[in-house]
Amino acid sequence: MNTTARTRTNGRSPAMAPASVPIKILKAIVLLIACGLVVMPFVSVISTSLADQQQITDAGGYVLLPDRPSLSAYSSILAGGVVARALLVSVGIAVVGTVLGLIVTSAMAYSLSRPTSFAHKPILMVVLLTMLFSPGIIPNYLLIKQLGLLNSWWSLILPVLVTGFSVIVLRSFMMGLPPDILESARIDGANDLQIFVRIILPLSKAALAVIGLFFAVGFWNSWFNALLYINDPSKLPLPLVLRTYVVDNARLGAEQLSGEAGVLPPTQSLQMAILVISLIPILLVCPFLQRHFTKGVLVGAVKG
Amino acid sequence: MSESMSRRTLLRLMGGTAAAAIAGPTLSACSSSPATSQQQQNSGVQLPSYIPYQGVKPDLAPTKDGVMSGFLRYPATPIVGIPDRPGTGSEELTAFIQQFRPIPPAASRNEYWRNVNDKLGVTLNLQMVPSANYADKLPTVLSGELPDFTMIVNTPNMPQLLDAKCQNLSEFLAGDAIKDYPMLANLRPEAWRTTAFNGGIYGIPIPRERVGVIWFTRVDIVKAHGLNPAPATFAEFKELAKGVTNPKENRWAFHGAPGVRDLILRMMGAPVGWQEEGGKFTSINELDQTKQAISDTRELVKAGYFHPDTFTQGAPFKDWIGGGRVVMVADNYSAWPQYVTQNVKPGSPVQFDGMLPPKYDASSTPNLGRGVPSFSTTAFKKTDDKERIKLMLRVANYLAAPFGTQEYLINRYGKEGVDYTMVNGDPILTSKGEVEHTAEFYRIADAPWPLYEPGHPEETKKEHAYQVKAVPMTLANPADALYSETYNRKRNTLNKLLDDALADVLQGRKELAAWDDAMDRWRKQGGDQVRKEYEEAFAASK
Numbered sequence: 001m002n003t004t005a006r007t008r009t010n011g012r013s014p015a016m017a018p019a020s021v022p023i024k025i026l027k028a029i030v031l032l033i034a035c036g037l038v039v040m041p042f043v044s045v046i047s048t049s050l051a052d053q054q055q056i057t058d059a060g061g062y063v064l065l066p067d068r069p070s071l072s073a074y075s076s077i078l079a080g081g082v083v084a085r086a087l088l089v090s091v092g093i094a095v096v097g098t099v100l101g102l103i104v105t106s107a108m109a110y111s112l113s114r115p116t117s118f119a120h121k122p123i124l125m126v127v128l129l130t131m132l133f134s135p136g137i138i139p140n141y142l143l144i145k146q147l148g149l150l151n152s153w154w155s156l157i158l159p160v161l162v163t164g165f166s167v168i169v170l171r172s173f174m175m176g177l178p179p180d181i182l183e184s185a186r187i188d189g190a191n192d193l194q195i196f197v198r199i200i201l202p203l204s205k206a207a208l209a210v211i212g213l214f215f216a217v218g219f220w221n222s223w224f225n226a227l228l229y230i231n232d233p234s235k236l237p238l239p240l241v242l243r244t245y246v247v248d249n250a251r252l253g254a255e256q257l258s259g260e261a262g263v264l265p266p267t268q269s270l271q272m273a274i275l276v277i278s279l280i281p282i283l284l285v286c287p288f289l290q291r292h293f294t295k296g297v298l299v300g301a302v303k304g
Numbered sequence: 305m306s307e308s309m310s311r312r313t314l315l316r317l318m319g320g321t322a323a324a325a326i327a328g329p330t331l332s333a334c335s336s337s338p339a340t341s342q343q344q345q346n347s348g349v350q351l352p353s354y355i356p357y358q359g360v361k362p363d364l365a366p367t368k369d370g371v372m373s374g375f376l377r378y379p380a381t382p383i384v385g386i387p388d389r390p391g392t393g394s395e396e397l398t399a400f401i402q403q404f405r406p407i408p409p410a411a412s413r414n415e416y417w418r419n420v421n422d423k424l425g426v427t428l429n430l431q432m433v434p435s436a437n438y439a440d441k442l443p444t445v446l447s448g449e450l451p452d453f454t455m456i457v458n459t460p461n462m463p464q465l466l467d468a469k470c471q472n473l474s475e476f477l478a479g480d481a482i483k484d485y486p487m488l489a490n491l492r493p494e495a496w497r498t499t500a501f502n503g504g505i506y507g508i509p510i511p512r513e514r515v516g517v518i519w520f521t522r523v524d525i526v527k528a529h530g531l532n533p534a535p536a537t538f539a540e541f542k543e544l545a546k547g548v549t550n551p552k553e554n555r556w557a558f559h560g561a562p563g564v565r566d567l568i569l570r571m572m573g574a575p576v577g578w579q580e581e582g583g584k585f586t587s588i589n590e591l592d593q594t595k596q597a598i599s600d601t602r603e604l605v606k607a608g609y610f611h612p613d614t615f616t617q618g619a620p621f622k623d624w625i626g627g628g629r630v631v632m633v634a635d636n637y638s639a640w641p642q643y644v645t646q647n648v649k650p651g652s653p654v655q656f657d658g659m660l661p662p663k664y665d666a667s668s669t670p671n672l673g674r675g676v677p678s679f680s681t682t683a684f685k686k687t688d689d690k691e692r693i694k695l696m697l698r699v700a701n702y703l704a705a706p707f708g709t710q711e712y713l714i715n716r717y718g719k720e721g722v723d724y725t726m727v728n729g730d731p732i733l734t735s736k737g738e739v740e741h742t743a744e745f746y747r748i749a750d751a752p753w754p755l756y757e758p759g760h761p762e763e764t765k766k767e768h769a770y771q772v773k774a775v776p777m778t779l780a781n782p783a784d785a786l787y788s789e790t791y792n793r794k795r796n797t798l799n800k801l802l803d804d805a806l807a808d809v810l811q812g813r814k815e816l817a818a819w820d821d822a823m824d825r826w827r828k829q830g831g832d833q834v835r836k837e838y839e840e841a842f843a844a845s846k
Contacts, residue, residue, distance in 0.1 A: 053627075061620065061623075081413060137440070142448075231431040231432075233407050241406070241407050243434055268620060
């Protein structure tokens with residue numbers, strides 16, 4: 001038996017043969033550098049959010065490791081309850097919006113994926129049209145106003161509950177499901193609603209996870225609709241509140257600064273703390289969806 | 305305009321900005337020459353009488369040419385400027401304002417806000433929009449029923465908008481009628497002039513001071529290098545820049561190349577904004593002096609005197625100068641208190657001062673650009689209810705109470721013991737006050753700004769001394785008092801065109817000749833039309 005045959009007997013191709021020690025070390029170094037390049041900005045953002053003015057000045061803007069870490073930037077942002085409340089508002093909007101968005105989008109995608117469904121082509125055209133044309137800010141505003149949704153959280157959810165992109169992606173996925181399963185379910189006496197709830201949705205988990213993530217990130221990051229439709233400061237979502245810190249460099253309205261202002265956290269720390277606060281919820285959600293997300297991507301890859 | 309959305313309304317709104325839509329009929333009526341028409345109408349407007357408030361005596365006297373009043377401490381017994389509450393407690397008013405600081409807690413959880421409402425006798429609701437997004441939101445506000453107070457900053461078709469939706473206040477404010485509102489009578493006529501449209505007074509000005517932009521300098525660093533922080537000539541100025549720049553020590557002379565270009569123009573004694581000669585207007589950007597100033601600035605950039613990140617948008621230059629990474633920056637006069645409170649500490653060597661422009665050459669007479677007299681106009685919603693207008697004016701009068709009064713403490717600092725405490729004669733915000741007082745009522749109506757550095761009386765004296773020298777040097781832009789619809793509409797496009805060209809030349813991406821090309825485009829894209837409108841408006845004002 002030659003070497004190749006022996007390797008194959010062990011279940012490994014020559015390319016997968018154990019690497020020599022120097023190669024292993026080289027690979028480890030390359031991977032470490034790559035990981036470092038990815039992780040470093042995060043470390044720097046978190047470190048700067050914990051640093052004081054002197055360290056930021058000494059480091060020239062971004063601190064890698066703070067000597068005297070302090071949570072003053074976080075406590076300053078969270079003081080008064082504005083940011084904490086806005087955080088709750090944003091979580092609520094993201095959760096409600098994502099759940100409702102998934103229900104409406106998946107139902108629409110399913111009906112449009114069935115070639116026999118009523119008027120599915122004209123409706124599909126209407127959906128596609130929304131991807132090509134935008135009505136503009138003022139007509140949208142007037143519509144929301146006519147519906148009595150100004151100053152309501154529904155004004156942030158309803159206008160983006162169905163997006164053409166999500167419907168098309170989900171519809172394509174559902175069209176790829178084996179028709180035999182649906183037929184057998186129908187033979188067993190299932191109606192459309194039962195087929196949708198008991199067969200289509202479980203089989204579409206991967207695609208729903210992807211679309212759900214799009215919805216969640218979209219709702220979480222949305223600020224422009226809030227800018228237009230919400231006037232009550234207690235109803236503002238997080239991105240809009242944080243924007244006032246970032247865009248206007250936080251407490252830089254100099255004319256009213258008092259002597260105490262000298263102990264306020266530096267601007268850079270505040271801005272980095274804002275980044276961290278706005279990232280945390282999405283970072284927490286991602287690991288739970290990652291498994292489905294990978295599947296969703298792979299479905300198309302192995303098809304055929 | 306009806307509140308319901310008709311098809312015609314919708315189409316008009318889709319076709320242009322809300323302001324244009326609202327103003328449609330009026331606009332067509334005066335489309336032949338709106339600038340001339342405006343100027344002719346406005347030159348006859350009777351402005352409110354100017355009656356400076358005498359209730360508070362400053363420690364450092366103001367001057368007639370615009371040096372601000374200085375206060376070393378808050379007056380020990382603040383005077384009650386307005387004995388009666390403006391409202392009865394049952395009225396409600398809404399204001400749309402730009403928000404320049406973090407969003408405050410809502411009134412229900414904001415003692416400062418509730419206290420102001422209580423003292424006003426009015427429930428004042430604020431619709432706050434981050435300043436960077438003001439232009440996005442304003443059209444939606446204008447497309448419906450206006451709030452009672454609307455903060456308006458340079459919006460297109462302003463005369464038509466004001467005519468269609470806002471109240472002419474002349475009947476209530478012109479001449480001695482303003483005596484009913486003594487705090488508003490304390491605002492200078494040049495600020496009121498900015499509210500004159502369509503032959504009437506269409507709002508309350510938010511006053512600003514003449515001193516304008518200051519060249520803040522870290523005097524301690526300059527002196528530590530044995531250099532003169534007040535150079536007499538351009539050559540000395542360049543020596544100063546060279547002397548303090550040391551990249552190995554992370555220190556550069558400047559931040560902000562456009563600011564240095566402007567400073568060099570001031571050294572030359574160039575006009576501000578526009579040059580007016582015999583009724584002919586020339587943009588300062590068309591003058592040879594500007595090309596020379598750009599060329600000089602480019603040399604300074606090449607020499608490495610600017611912070612390496614100076615061209616980065618949103619560069620934290622306030623931190624840089626505070627930390628000594630740069631030695632000179634151009635900033636508005638309103639920034640001085642911030643530089644002091646954040647950087648000047650007991651035992652710290654940090655010292656700031658304003659630098660006056662040195663002479664460019666032996667023949668030049670340096671000057672300074674005069675600050676614009678008003679930041680914005682607070683327009684009142686149009687109504688036939690005269691009592692409501694008077695109520696709104698009383699509220700504005702209260703919010704415009706000047707430094708030294710009890711009302712100023714309430715408007716700016718909140719409730720004593722809750723939002724601020726008096727420490728050595730200065731009101732110092734508590735941490736609760738820091739969070740709550742970001743509700744910016746002073747965007748509705750404001751008092752003239754004082755020179756006041758809590759806990760740093762020596763800094764107040766320094767600022768006053770700077771103004772005594774600087775303010776007489778200031779020169780106004782002749783176009784400040786004129787209205788150009790084209791400039792109001794195309795301001796951002798025209799400015800960006802020149803800013804981009806300037807950045808290209810200063811950073812060495814293009815040669816100086818690119819500035820001439822940019823000016824050609826500027827003229828074609830609206831600059832010539834702006835000039836024409838200014839010339840017509842100027843002629844009409846004579």
